[in-house]
Amino acid sequence: MDLAFVFLEKLHSSWVPVRSGESGNIVFQRADAQAFAKIAPAAHHTELAEERDRLIWLQGRGVACPEVISWREEQEGACLVMTAIPGVPAADLSGAHLLKAWPSMVAQLNAVHSLSLEECPFERRLSGMFARAVDVVSRNAVNPDFLPDEDKHTPQPDLLARIERELTVRLEQESTELTVCHGDPCMPNFMVSAETLQCTGLIDLGRLGKADRYADLALMIANADGSWTCPDEAERAFDILFTSLGIDAPDRERLAFYLRLDPLTWG
The missing domain is CATH 3.30.200.20 (Phosphorylase Kinase; domain 1)
Known part of the structure; x- marks a missing residue:
């Protein structure tokens, strides 16, 4: 049936x-x-x-x-x-409209990041996500569509080894900036009013849990990248995001690490 x-x-x-x-x-x-x-x-x-x-x-x-x-x-x-959360997915917005909606989207993500760690019963720490990646790679189950073009033809064990080389440093960083994260803050998971261009809410929260906030920030920035029509829009969005968090010097290598890890955790 x-x-x-x-x-x-x-x-x-x-x-x-x-x-x-x-x-x-x-x-x-x-x-x-x-x-x-x-x-x-x-x-x-x-x-x-x-x-x-x-x-x-x-x-x-x-x-x-x-x-x-x-x-x-x-x-x-x-x-x-x-x-239902009213509105349209942010993925459906033009670059100009996405930029107008962006501050309210950042505010919604910050609402998640501001939740009490002590009260949150859900885990998504790096140690667990790396273990998930080990399992996915062991089954040769990484979806190549999730990988950047430069990694699509790289053997999966090599992708995992690249993550492992940075693991100790990233675990130390996570311990100082642990927060409650959405887990998959991509553009389809932000709902936005088509009339006001204000974020109305978040969906697909099945990966919410305690994690390094950079894991969320990396995905939000990278997934929005295809929506911008010029470099200025991308840079303005980047500045809005990190200024709102009080981060004066974003760690771009740390962002890149989480972008490399995420595709290995689906499968």
């Missing part, structure tokens, strides 16, 4: 398919556009449950994000139904 049918027939409303995620999840939008259903096959049940747990924990903590409406499990998989 079709996996989506297993769950959607029990939700007693009309649903429209939106997309299929890299993880194999299928996403549907309710006909009134007020809710989404994310359906995961049994093999990815754990990841979807992790997203559910993080959304529940985030409620009432000052972060604009979806609220969990319902959760269903069957032998075939699981279904998470959550409220």
Whole structure:
């Protein structure tokens, strides 16, 4: 039986398919556009449950994000139904509109980074992410589409070895700047009002947890890069981001390290 049918027939409303995620999840939008259903096959049940747990924990903590409406499990998989965040993904904005929205997007990310470390039960520290990368590489499961062009033909063990050579230094840095991170602050995960160009919230929070804030900053900057139409826009966005954080001299090598690590942790 079709996996989506297993769950959607029990939700007693009309649903429209939106997309299929890299993880194999299928996403549907309710006909009134007020809710989404994310359906995961049994093999990815754990990841979807992790997203559910993080959304529940985030409620009432000052972060604009979806609220969990319902959760269903069957032998075939699981279904998470959550409220919709209004707006369009930042990935759909022109470079000029993205730059206008950027300060409010930074503010939303800062709301996550300002959460209490002591109260956060979720981990995404570098040691754990490196262990994940070791597992992905051991299965030869790195998705080449996630790699920069210059790394697409490099053997995966060599990519991992490059990360390992920097690991000790980066672990020491993480210990001084640990924060609660989104985990995947790419442009599709920032929602923005098309009318006001203000960020309305964050989605896809399944990787939220304690980590080096540079892990988030690297992904946000790099993923926005394709939206800018000129170098000045990219530099202005870079300055806005780091000025808001009180970082006068951003560590570009540290940013590059997390960009090299991230593609190895999916798979």
